[in-house]
Amino acid sequence: MARIQTWLADAAAWLEDRIGYSGLQKLAQKKDVPVHRHTIWYYLGGMTLFLFIVQIATGILLLFYYRPSAEEAFESVQFLMAEVKFGWLVRSIHSWAANLMIFTLFLHLFSVLLVKAYRPPRDLTWFSGVGLLGLAMAFGFTGYLLPWNELAYFATRVGTEITGVFPVVGDFFLSVARGGEDVTGATLTRFYAIHVAVLPGATLVILGLHLFLVQKHGMSVPPSVEQEGGARGVMPFFPNFLLRDLVGWLTALAILAALAAFIPAELGQKADPFAPAPAGIKPEWYFMFMFQTLKYLPSHILGIEGELVGVLGFAVAGLFLLLVPVLDRRGARGESSKVFTWIIIGAIVYILVLTYLGYTANPTV
Amino acid sequence: MAAVLYPAGRYIVPPKAGESAAGTVTLPFAPDEIRENEGKIFKFGSRPGILVRLATGELRAFSAACTHLGCIVQYRPDVGHIWCACHNGHFDLNGHVVQGPPPEGLETYVVNVRGDQIVVSKGA
Numbered sequence: 506m507a508r509i510q511t512w513l514a515d516a517a518a519w520l521e522d523r524i525g526y527s528g529l530q531k532l533a534q535k536k537d538v539p540v541h542r543h544t545i546w547y548y549l550g551g552m553t554l555f556l557f558i559v560q561i562a563t564g565i566l567l568l569f570y571y572r573p574s575a576e577e578a579f580e581s582v583q584f585l586m587a588e589v590k591f592g593w594l595v596r597s598i599h600s601w602a603a604n605l606m607i608f609t610l611f612l613h614l615f616s617v618l619l620v621k622a623y624r625p626p627r628d629l630t631w632f633s634g635v636g637l638l639g640l641a642m643a644f645g646f647t648g649y650l651l652p653w654n655e656l657a658y659f660a661t662r663v664g665t666e667i668t669g670v671f672p673v674v675g676d677f678f679l680s681v682a683r684g685g686e687d688v689t690g691a692t693l694t695r696f697y698a699i700h701v702a703v704l705p706g707a708t709l710v711i712l713g714l715h716l717f718l719v720q721k722h723g724m725s726v727p728p729s730v731e732q733e734g735g736a737r738g739v740m741p742f743f744p745n746f747l748l749r750d751l752v753g754w755l756t757a758l759a760i761l762a763a764l765a766a767f768i769p770a771e772l773g774q775k776a777d778p779f780a781p782a783p784a785g786i787k788p789e790w791y792f793m794f795m796f797q798t799l800k801y802l803p804s805h806i807l808g809i810e811g812e813l814v815g816v817l818g819f820a821v822a823g824l825f826l827l828l829v830p831v832l833d834r835r836g837a838r839g840e841s842s843k844v845f846t847w848i849i850i851g852a853i854v855y856i857l858v859l860t861y862l863g864y865t866a867n868p869t870v
Numbered sequence: 871m872a873a874v875l876y877p878a879g880r881y882i883v884p885p886k887a888g889e890s891a892a893g894t895v896t897l898p899f900a901p902d903e904i905r906e907n908e909g910k911i912f913k914f915g916s917r918p919g920i921l922v923r924l925a926t927g928e929l930r931a932f933s934a935a936c937t938h939l940g941c942i943v944q945y946r947p948d949v950g951h952i953w954c955a956c957h958n959g960h961f962d963l964n965g966h967v968v969q970g971p972p973p974e975g976l977e978t979y980v981v982n983v984r985g986d987q988i989v990v991s992k993g994a
């Protein structure tokens with residue numbers, strides 16, 4: 506027994522000499538989390554991180570069988586689902602965790618907005634967060650095409666065609682996005698490279714920055730809590746907060762496993778570039794509000810093509826989202842900024858209503 | 871810098887594919903294989919086209935790529951005209967938009983029946 510203890514101590518000293526982890530320990534001990542009625546929102550970022558780790562793990566597993574070509578992609582996913590032991594489970598988890606990850610990301614983003622945690626000096630943290638949102642949506646959009654089924658094919662046709670609505674540069678954007686004029690096997694290999702290499706790399710860099718900044722600035726206390734006399738106290742990050750995080754992660758894992766087991770990912774029909782778009786055509790749910798908006802826009806608004814107006818509208822909204830910390834001057838001075846709260850609530854209501862309509866409005870009349 | 875960025879950027883832009891110059895196609899099915907009040911998708915070079923037989927027996931052909939965001943349209947026997955499922959665009963049997971977001975009508979083609987062959991060509 507004593508022998509083992511000496512060995513362990515030696516090993517620890519050896520590592521300490523080389524890595525110097527006691528610095529890390531001090532850092533972990535210093536970090537704490539304010540406790541107040543909005544503390545619950547601090548868990549959403551960590552939850553999103555956990556789901557991203559699940560995506561990396563299951564994504565790597567999928568790579569063992571997936572083949573990125575128009576001839577083989579659909580068949581390789583079919584094989585994975587039908588023949589490979591637990592193949593259906595790995596794919597279902599990848600597809601469910603992608604959805605849950607975007608969902609928690611949205612919650613994280615809107616909670617940060619509503620508790621005004623984007624105020625300087627956390628504006629850079631906010632910018633990196635908006636970048637991560639863009640990357641996550643790009644993950645979802647490129648991944649959706651990979652099984653090369655009918656729904657994915659048309660979702661990609663429409664989604665990439667949108668880059669073509671811009672005057673002058675549109676055609677160029679379109680051919681870069683598709684790897685040619687039409688959605689073909691060339692688009693698939695392009696999306697594949699982006700999905701499994703470009704996006705994971707970019708995400709790791711921006712995520713690293715995001716986490717570093719979160720660590721550096723600590724958790725912000727919402728102005729509304731400050732006005733009521735500040736936080737009730739703090740809880741140490743390690744181990745108290747981290748353990749609570751872990752409980753959340755385990756819960757998420759359980760939900761994920763249940764969803765994957767009871768509602769496995771579907772595959773549908775293989776894409777056919779010469780078949781009409783099927784009647785139930787729809788994008789992933791997080792693009793639904795934009796998709797539904799495009800349906801309601803008339804063909805021309807003030808002489809400009811309807812979809813161009815719609816796309817520009819969303820581009821402006823995206824830019825607004827990115828620039829919130831700069832635009833919200835009152836918030837930056839620590840004053841309450843009711844206007845921003847209402848704009849944000851308005852945006853949430855808009856997204857909810859159009860998403861609801863997207864799933865319930867009769868698509869054929 | 872430029873010596874690295876230019877080749878890398880150029881690499882990502884796909885090479886131009888030779889535009890399929892097909893001005894005329896002979897369809898892979900015979901006139902009696904398309905019934906009245908039915909539509910069929912065909913290949914016009916690398917692009918989709920749609921052939922419709924009206925209730926009167928007349929054949930008409932259009933580009934099947936929706937002018938909105940490029941989905942492939944279909945003929946709807948229940949409403950008797952062409953429909954795009956993507957954003958609910960409706961076109962009449964002259965290719966004109968009757969409802970929905972498409973900004974302009976479908977390109978129309980000329981249909982000729984020669985014996986048991988259907989020949990479709992771009993309008994002169």
Ligand code: HEM
Pocket residue numbers: 557560561563564565567568571582596599600602603604606607641642644645648649650651652700701705770
């Ligand atoms: C390093 C990370 C990742 C790798 C290596 C990876 C790899 C793959 C592969 C090979 C496929 C095709 C197999 C299939 O269709 O089931 C796929 C599909 C997909 N991926 Fe990923 N992925 C990663 C991360 C992500 C992330 C972060 C998201 C979402 C935010 C995501 C969303 C999707 C989606 C929606 C599909 C389509 C699922 C389906 O319907 O089959 N992936 N991924």
Ligand code: FES
Pocket residue numbers: 663936937938939940941954955956957958959970971972
């Ligand atoms: S693509 Fe046809 S209506 Fe939008």
